[in-house]
Amino acid sequence: ADYKWPSQPYDALEELLYEGARPDGSSLADLVRPCKLRGGTNTTVAAEWLRLVYHDTSTHNVSDGTGGLDGSIFFEIGRSENVGAGMNNTISDFSQYPNKYVTRADIIAIATIFATTTCGGPIVPFRGGRIDANAAGPLGVPDPSDSLESLTNNFAKQGYNVSEMIQLVACGHTLGGVRFPDFPTIVEGSGQSTVVQLFDETQQFDHAIISQYLDGTTRDPLVVGNQTMASDLRVFSSDNNVTMQSMNSAESFSKTCVTIFDKMLTTIPSGVTLTDEITLLPFKVSSTQLTVSGSQLQFQANLRVVVPSNSTTVQMYWCDRYGSSANCSGNLKRYASSGGAITVSSPVTTAMNVSLRRYQFVVPINVDQGISKFWFVVDYGNGTTTVADNGGSEYVVDQDDVLFVPSMSRDKSVLTGSNGVSVTAAVKGTPSHVFIDCFGRATNDFLPVNKTFDLTLNTSIPAVAGYNFYTGTATDDFGATMQFDIVAVGSDGKQSVDTYRQSGLIGMAIAPASEVKSTTDGKVGGTSGAESVMMMSLGSWYSRWGVAAVAGLWTLSYCCL
């Protein structure tokens, strides 16, 4: 089905995959790019992340459908099969990013895609919707001392035949290596100083792991080291090198690794259904907030655009909700320019060679006029413009009865002596019950928390324009990515909800309000051919046009509207 805003969990998954960061700017992508070394070692962060994903999935049992990529690894770090400083580093890297709509297991999958592309590897497609295990699962990660028979049986249990086993190990062991002091029987060293003996000569995600094995120059410690521990040799040679030979070019290596990593990332417990592939949205609305500011309302929204250059400018248009011009009656539209724009990117957008800019809007809204829906006109600065209007239906502001007031709320870093988030809501009239429904997943014990807290009428804050203020505190530890809905229940039982609010956005500086103009020129909204043209999957881009053509494709689509 065609994408329509708002659409959770799609919006949250898409944002992390293509912008690399949480809504408050804290960047998962920056931890790993550009194919960064892990401090104090000669292996990469990407290598550590890639090993962790395999250890989470490798406990899958294809016959009973248990285990797989379910985040159980967060509870399995103390096991000897998960030994290694890289594992602890990775858990700590990932722990602050899961949220209501992006599970720990989806973080692991997205991180694998970042790790692969930032080191020069191909883009593995991403589907979301993995469900987290909240406890350790069975044992079962292969060990370097295992016999070939035991390795083959173990991979068969995970769902891989012999060639797939070879492909998966070769694609995994193109990054990183084996460390002393974690594997003293494989790598020599002394004391506590870290020595990583790399699997191949490059830090890049490339087929050097294959070519050096085939031409006899490999230094892979699991091939040429202690033969009891030579699991790579046993695996790679298990079909007389047929699979290794078939992967011995940049192109075949890259293609094979996409397919086998896709299989690894979709190795999930039975009963879990993944979303469709999460593709890049050409226009992405985020962080919308209608709120009370002084004696009037204020509306805030971001539009992310794929831009050919920084000379792109964007204007936001909207219709009133009340009064003689309600719903753009008489064709009256208000509009304003963006107050600022920032560039956002992830290893995936870098590999796709597209640039994204997020345009920020903060506009005053007269209480008697309100806002019912909005849309954008994008001017690329090269003579072409296009309209972002949510596929023709515009972006709808669904209610203004209950509004979060971030400027009068405090996140826990500001509250003293209290572990919680204090929330202020502006509510029309005096409903019978106002509460916040809070969700946190980036918690210290990795367990999700979902709890509600009442907000009560706070008469010390004077009412503004028909809004009363309700306050309350979410006192549990919800972690860095707490999300909440503010719900007001009227005496007739009718609920109004300001949904998907984020504690991380409390206290964030926002671009100043722009000057608001109005016009009766043109029509309300606009056509949106560009959006549907570009709703195609990554896979089809690559097979149809190849990597180099992608940037050109975007320009082409815009130019011909």
Ligand code: HEM
């Ligand atoms: C026969 C199965 C496998 C065995 C016995 C094995 C064994 C090992 C060992 C002993 C290390 C050293 C870890 C350290 O020192 O921290 C290692 C590292 C690594 N493994 Fe495997 N592995 C296997 C399969 C895989 C697979 C299927 C993948 C991914 C698809 C993978 C990805 C990695 C990566 C990326 C590293 C480097 C970690 C770093 O540099 O920190 N391994 N492996």
